[in-house]
Amino acid sequence: MSRLEEKTLHTEKIFTGKVISLQVEDVELPNGNVSKREIIKHPGAVAILALTDDDKIVMVEQYRKALEKTIIEIPAGKLEHGEDPVTCAKRELEEETGYDCKTMEWLISFYTSPGFADEIVHLYIAKGLEKKENAASLDEDEFVNLMEITLEEAEAYLKEQRIYDAKTAYAVQFLQLQKALKK
C-alpha cells in the first residue's frame, strides 16, 4: 500500500463565521507535487433518533437555506465549544422537541463531507421520552414543525424526497435493519 498523507505547506484563513470557517491549504502530495485544498471547519454536531413508547419517530420539519427547501429531519444541532456530545444531544432534543429522555445511547459517528469539511455527526438513539414542562426553547433564528411519524411514513417521505439528508436516511435505514433482524 502506498503512502497517502498530504503535508500542509501553508494555510490561508479566508473566513470565520458563526457556524463555519474556511481555509485554503497548500499541500504537498504523496508524489511531491503541490496542490490546494479548500477546507471547511465546523464544530461538529449531534443527531437524535428519538422513539416514542408507541414506536413513532420524532422528526422536525425545517427550512434549510442552503437547499432553499423545507425538509424533514431527525432533531440535530451543533456542538457548543467544549460540549460533551451526549449533553448536546439531550439539550438539542429538549430544545427542538420539548422531550426529555430516559436513555440516550450512542449509535455511530460519521463525517458528513470528508472531501471538504471536518463536520462530524454523532448519532444517538433516545427512548423513554417524556414531555418536559418549561422545556428550553429553540435558538432565536430556528423555526421547526414537530412531527411524530411511523417507520412506514418515514419510508414514504424518503421516496418523496421530503426526508432528504444523510443522517436521517441513515437513521431510517437503521430502523429498517432492526425490524428485519427481529423477524
Added chain:
Amino acid sequence: MSRLEEKTLHTEKIFTGKVISLQVEDVELPNGNVSKREIIKHPGAVAILALTDDDKIVMVEQYRKALEKTIIEIPAGKLEHGEDPVTCAKRELEEETGYDCKTMEWLISFYTSPGFADEIVHLYIAKGLEKKENAASLDEDEFVNLMEITLEEAEAYLKEQRIYDAKTAYAVQFLQLQKALKK
C-alpha cells in the same frame, strides 16, 4: 403547521474555489427578524457501492486533508458541470478502481450537510464488474489504495472508525439490510 421559509435579503459572495464556494446571506426569518446564513455551494457528487461477483465491496483508502486522516470509503467523486450523475458514477468507478460495470442502479440521493451546504450525493450500486484495459486514471492530485473487502470486514472497519463517513456507513448498512431481508 407554521410557515418556515426564509427570504434572501442580500447575498455576499466571499470565496469561489475549485471545489466549493462560500456566500453569506442576510435572510428574513418567518417571524420577520433578520439573521445571517453561511452557505457552501458544491457541484454535487456521486458515490458507488460496487460489488464484485464474489460479493466483495470495492473500497478506496484515501487521505482526507479536511480530517487529517486516512479513511476507507466507497468510490466517489464530484459532478462536472452539467454532467449526468450516472455518467459521472461510471467515470469515477473507472478512474478510482479501473472497473467497468454491467449495471449501475440508483439507490438514493441525500444532502450531506443541510445546515450549511448544498452538497448532494447520488448513491449507485454497480454490479457485473470487469477490469478495463487502459482505464481512465485519477485526477493528478488524487491518490488512493484500492481494496476489496467482505461485509464482515467492512463492519469491523466501521467499529474501528477506519470507515468513518456518512455515505460509506449508509452503503454498509444497506448491505446489512439486504442480508437481513434475505434470511
